[in-house]
Amino acid sequence: MPVPAPLALSMGEPAGVGPEIIAAAWSALKAEWPVFAVVGDAALMRRQGQPVQAIPSIDMAAEVFARAIPVLDHPLPDAVTAGTPSLRNAGVVADWIEQAVSLAVAGDASGVVTAPIAKAPLYAAGFRFSGHTEFIAELTADIQFADTRGPVMMLTARDLRACLVTIHSPLAEVPQLVTEERVTRTARVVHEAMRRDFGIAQPRLALAGLNPHAGESGSIGLEEIEVLGPAVARLRGEGIRITDPLPADTMFHDEARATYDAAICLYHDQALIPVKTLDFWGGVNATLGLPIVRTSPDHGTGFDIAGKGMARPDSLIAAIRLAGQMAAARAAR
Numbered sequence: 001m002p003v004p005a006p007l008a009l010s011m012g013e014p015a016g017v018g019p020e021i022i023a024a025a026w027s028a029l030k031a032e033w034p035v036f037a038v039v040g041d042a043a044l045m046r047r048q049g050q051p052v053q054a055i056p057s058i059d060m061a062a063e064v065f066a067r068a069i070p071v072l073d074h075p076l077p078d079a080v081t082a083g084t085p086s087l088r089n090a091g092v093v094a095d096w097i098e099q100a101v102s103l104a105v106a107g108d109a110s111g112v113v114t115a116p117i118a119k120a121p122l123y124a125a126g127f128r129f130s131g132h133t134e135f136i137a138e139l140t141a142d143i144q145f146a147d148t149r150g151p152v153m154m155l156t157a158r159d160l161r162a163c164l165v166t167i168h169s170p171l172a173e174v175p176q177l178v179t180e181e182r183v184t185r186t187a188r189v190v191h192e193a194m195r196r197d198f199g200i201a202q203p204r205l206a207l208a209g210l211n212p213h214a215g216e217s218g219s220i221g222l223e224e225i226e227v228l229g230p231a232v233a234r235l236r237g238e239g240i241r242i243t244d245p246l247p248a249d250t251m252f253h254d255e256a257r258a259t260y261d262a263a264i265c266l267y268h269d270q271a272l273i274p275v276k277t278l279d280f281w282g283g284v285n286a287t288l289g290l291p292i293v294r295t296s297p298d299h300g301t302g303f304d305i306a307g308k309g310m311a312r313p314d315s316l317i318a319a320i321r322l323a324g325q326m327a328a329a330r331a332a333r
């Protein structure tokens with residue numbers, strides 16, 4: 001079997017927990033698979049207490065990985081103070097993501113893992129995307145992809161995969177944004193991703209309702225009848241296995257989760273509350289429907305604890321492992 005290419009790991013916000021959790025993740029994974037190379041600042045990585053080796057090219061990552069953190073060095077212009085992001089560094093943070101994506105697009109990396117970014121300093125520096133998800137979708141928009149194109153944000157924890165129809169939308173706008181078209185497209189992307197990236201031949205999708213009790217036959221909301229029902233009918237017509245809209249309060253407990261492979265959730269907190277309740281430390285964020293594999297820890301930059309030795313690497317380790325599994329599933333097709 002050919003050895004898979006390393007993953008490219010963008011360093012994320014340098015003043016956040018990213019550098020220290022990358023060092024801790026390497027320490028946990030160095031004798032294991034998958035290999036990764038950091039795209040970031042080698043001097044900052046060296047300050048995290050683990051051996052670091054700058055490499056000129058990602059194809060050297062595998063031979064370095066067992067003894068040092070391989071880093072494709074793109075230095076920051078400004079000094080880093082843990083907990084305080086610098087506007088001068090923001091442009092380079094975005095460049096790291098772009099470079100990691102280029103490596104995956106070229107096939108030199110088997111996927112991209114992104115350490116958390118702080119959105120406010122990036123916006124102030126002119127970054128015009130809501131987050132990695134939209135940025136990476138734009139960076140890969142011209143790359144050929146045979147399946148339905150996302151991006152769809154999926155959060156995982158333990159046996160739950162929760163996929164979002166809307167992402168960072170104000171709650172008041174959600175009912176207008178949950179259209180038959182968006183629900184149908186999201187479910188298609190998820191169905192195809194379950195097959196392509198997770199090796200599930202006949203995926204079972206569970207659709208969350210919007211209203212309490214999934215509208216109670218229209219007596220407490222009509223979206224289930226007017227929007228979600230027609231989407232379900234279309235999807236079933238395409239051969240996709242999906243439930244009728246389910247009451248969201250009773251679809252995430254242990255026995256309910258055993259009945260489906262992925263949940264289609266209509267807004268951010270409908271997915272993230274069950275995910276973070278099930279596993280606050282080990283959740284992973286993956287982007288479905290892209291020509292490349294991309295995962296991320298599900299937490300943010302943790303400015304309140306950055307540099308204090310308190311940050312847990314569990315979520316990043318889970319993100320690296322999941323990216324490796326997804327890349328292997330794609331390669332096996």
Ligand SMILES: NC(=O)C1=CN([C@@H]2O[C@H](COP(=O)(O)OP(=O)(O)OC[C@H]3O[C@@H](n4cnc5c(N)ncnc54)[C@H](O)[C@@H]3O)[C@@H](O)[C@H]2O)C=CC1
Pocket residue numbers: 017021115116117118119120132285296297298299300301302303304305310311312313
């Ligand atoms: N994938 C990404 O790039 C993400 C970025 N963010 C960004 O992160 C920034 C901060 O967001 P917050 O809402 O404060 O969320 P946060 O996840 O950074 O912090 C929430 C709480 O979790 C703790 N925490 C975070 N990571 C931890 C770790 N590895 N170990 C132990 N404790 C940890 C923090 O100390 C804090 O108490 C924002 O700019 C947000 O947009 C948020 C989520 C994901």
Ligand SMILES: NCC(=O)COP(=O)(O)O
Pocket residue numbers: 130131132133134285296
């Ligand atoms: N709440 C999840 C989040 O903010 C992550 O966004 P992204 O940077 O992965 O697009």
